[in-house]
Amino acid sequence: MTKKLRWSSVIIFLWALLPWVLMDVAQAEVSTASTAEEPLKIFVSVDMEGIWGVVHGNQCSASSPEYQLARRWMVEDTNAVVKGLFEGGATEVVVNDSHGSMRNIIASELDPRAQLISGSPKPLSMMEGIDSSYRACVFVGYHARAGSAPAILDHTISGAAIYSIKINGIEMPELGINAAVAGYYGVPVVMLAGDTETCRQAKELLGNSLVTVPVKEAVGRLAARNYPREKVLAELREGAQKAVSSLKALKPYELKPPYQFEVNFHTSQQTESGALIPGVKRIGPRTLTFTTKDFLEGYKLMRALISLASSI
Numbered sequence: 602m603t604k605k606l607r608w609s610s611v612i613i614f615l616w617a618l619l620p621w622v623l624m625d626v627a628q629a630e631v632s633t634a635s636t637a638e639e640p641l642k643i644f645v646s647v648d649m650e651g652i653w654g655v656v657h658g659n660q661c662s663a664s665s666p667e668y669q670l671a672r673r674w675m676v677e678d679t680n681a682v683v684k685g686l687f688e689g690g691a692t693e694v695v696v697n698d699s700h701g702s703m704r705n706i707i708a709s710e711l712d713p714r715a716q717l718i719s720g721s722p723k724p725l726s727m728m729e730g731i732d733s734s735y736r737a738c739v740f741v742g743y744h745a746r747a748g749s750a751p752a753i754l755d756h757t758i759s760g761a762a763i764y765s766i767k768i769n770g771i772e773m774p775e776l777g778i779n780a781a782v783a784g785y786y787g788v789p790v791v792m793l794a795g796d797t798e799t800c801r802q803a804k805e806l807l808g809n810s811l812v813t814v815p816v817k818e819a820v821g822r823l824a825a826r827n828y829p830r831e832k833v834l835a836e837l838r839e840g841a842q843k844a845v846s847s848l849k850a851l852k853p854y855e856l857k858p859p860y861q862f863e864v865n866f867h868t869s870q871q872t873e874s875g876a877l878i879p880g881v882k883r884i885g886p887r888t889l890t891f892t893t894k895d896f897l898e899g900y901k902l903m904r905a906l907i908s909l910a911s912s913i
């Protein structure tokens with residue numbers, strides 16, 4: 602009798618627990634499913650001067666016969682990266698064409714799994730399309746800041762207008778400005794490809810955990826030793842794969858507010874129109890400065906000043 606009672610108590614106890622056990626199993630299934638389906642979106646900005654094989658401005662200009670070959674190299678470098686990103690676990694890759702007319706990448710030759718943002722002007726220029734839904738950002742074909750040597754086609758945004766750009770006292774290459782745009786949305790830059798000097802500047806600014814893939818070594822501004830093609834394509838693919846699998850090693854590049862921009866132009870005339878804008882100060886014949894609380898607001902004003910300088 603006592604034994605029978607004990608067994609029935611155990612059965613009643615287990616019966617009472619059953620709904621909780623089932624609920625836990627169901628929740629475990631839900632959380633596994635959501636992890637498996639969690640999107641891993643990667644944003645890729647592709648410039649042209651840092652593409653393998655490119656050493657001269659003619660190769661980056663649609664009016665030159667050399668351009669057609671260089672834009673093919675551009676899509677090949679990009680495809681190697683896109684392939685590696687998907688192999689590393691990316692579920693969505695958006696490529697933003699970021700050079701000149703921004704119509705360089707041959708749309709039909711891009712890896713068909715990727716989306717292509719093509720054409721200009723666009724509000725965020727080289728970073729158009731970025732938002733907080735992305736987990737990481739990759740820069741391909743990037744170049745060193747104005748005043749670097751030896752470095753292929755070094756410049757900052759506009760070779761004709763800009764001598765240097767400083768934000769909060771730091772002299773910025775495009776990769777730094779664009780990393781700060783990504784940082785504004787909480788997205789880290791995880792990989793960069795370009796010449797050896799650009800890779801050095803990227804690590805200096807964004808940290809040693811950044812995956813960099815040097816595709817060539819400059820021997821002057823218009824001459825470089827290009828590394829073996831097949832090796833470069835393999836390294837771009839492997840680098841992208843590695844960058845996705847080590848996402849947590851890198852934090853977004855976030856500058857501290859307020860954001861003080863200092864834009865140095867080549868000529869005094871290039872500052873004259875920009876100096877008319879409220880909030881913009883001309884602190885030297887060739888230098889404009891302004892401060893904003895919001896980084897993106899400052900980034901847009903800086904670009905407007907460069908457009909004004911370029912229109913004269």
Ligand SMILES: [Zn+2]
Binds near residue numbers: 699701
């Ligand atoms: Zn460019």
